[in-house]
Amino acid sequence: MAKMINTETLSGDKRYERTITVDLQKTKSIYDLKKKLATELGLTVDRFDIVKMADALVYENQQQLVSTDLDDPIRIIIHPEMRQVYDHLVTLAKDMIMDFEEDDRTIMSCGHGIVPDNLYDLCWNNLKDGAVQFECPAIETFNVRGNQNSCRAIWTLYELTVKAQLSADERILFEMRLSRNSLQKDNDIQECPFCRCLSTRSSEKNNRVRCLNCYQTNPENAEFCWKCLHVWKENAAADFCGNLECTTAKGQHMSQEILRTCAKKTIDDYRNVPAVRACPSCHALVEHARGCKRMPCKCKFQFCFVCLKPWSSTGCGYNKRCASVAACQTLS
Structure with a gap:
């Protein structure tokens, strides 16, 4: 079964607009689809990602391909070939995430150093987890009882654009996800950890949430905890999810x-x-x-x-x- 697929970038770059025929019987996963698109776009598989517009997220390579879930046209983001560090921003400070990194580190406004690729991964992972701002995670003080102080300096999106060398598409995706996270925070809304649909709770005192979308398709696994976003365990108490x-x-x-x-x-x-x-x-x-x-x-x-x-x-x-x-x- 063949299907015609149109591609567009978030930034509207005409170089990557295509109409491609895909054999869905041979295309089982998102990675299979990306391999087909990579050939047509003249890119390697790791140079781009497919965006799930409704959630402001990217599809993971291992996800199974469900053609009805894909947007039309398919929106993609193009990553830069390299995330270089400007000469005046190179620092000898160790990478705040992986101190054994030997690649050039860029200095952040708070004084800590980080490899641009690590900076991109850090901030994108935080956005996926619901962050509404970017905080420096560098550890400054520590004691054995588990309490520690992190830098927590706030980085602006402009600073990330420069120091993580965000492409035009990545910048737009970051803005989309920031807006979605802010909406959820301000309106007491949570994203279902199973299907990513937005859910509300019946009251501020009730942490047991039923996702209406999941309840239609998988009612036995449709409830999650408002606090930790894990599944509400079957034998859990009424006021504690069991996690x-x-x-x-x-x-x-x-x-x-x-x-x-x-x-x-x-x-x-x-x-x-x-x-x-x-x-x-x-x-x-x-x-x-x-x-x-x-x-x-x-x-x-x-x-x-x-x-x-x-x-x-x-x-x-x-x-x-x-x-x-x-x-x-x-x-x-």
């Missing part, structure tokens, strides 16, 4: 009990190390299953499981011995 990551008081209480009562283990030659820790950055619970003391969290923060210091040249590392085993954390 340990939840920021409600009950979620923190359960997490604290796990931290307090978890087993102790030996890591390298360090004894009596709690087997479960709360990530010092996002406070998600992390269990040490095997391996060394270096622990990467799903939020991309890396820390030492023994002493809880950040894993970096200024924190803990493979060649640094921990002064002591950090005690059980207290969540605040």
Whole structure:
């Protein structure tokens, strides 16, 4: 089954307007579609993304292709070939996200450094998570109880455009997503984590939300928690979703009990190390299953499981011995 597909960029660049015939029986995923488009557009697959206009997001490569979900015309964003750093913005400061980066770092208005590609990924991931402004995440102070101070300086979209070398299409996509996030925040609206449709709750005291769209197609998995955006577990209480990551008081209480009562283990030659820790950055619970003391969290923060210091040249590392085993954390 063949289908005619038209392409346009968000910025209206005429060079990438095409009408392409796609065999849907051979095109199973978004990545398959991108490979076909790449040939027609004269680009590599990583040079562009397909935009889901209703959500102001891009389709992930592994998503299954449902032709009825695609816009007509298909809107794409073109990424720059390279994100270079202007000579006057090059800094010797380490990358605030990955301190082992050797590529040129650009200096931000707050004084911290970052590789432009990492800056783009950081800010886009924050937008996908609902951010309405861009904050510097560089860690400035830290203590073993899990409390730490980040820079949190605000970056403007103009600064990102210059220092992340945003293309015209990327700039428009950032503006679209910022507007959507602001709308959700100001009008007490949440985005369903399953289908991305906007949902409201019955009252400010009720964190159990039913997505009306999901309820029509998958009623057994249509409810989520307003606070943590995880599925509302089937056997959960009426006032708590049952997810340990939840920021409600009950979620923190359960997490604290796990931290307090978890087993102790030996890591390298360090004894009596709690087997479960709360990530010092996002406070998600992390269990040490095997391996060394270096622990990467799903939020991309890396820390030492023994002493809880950040894993970096200024924190803990493979060649640094921990002064002591950090005690059980207290969540605040």
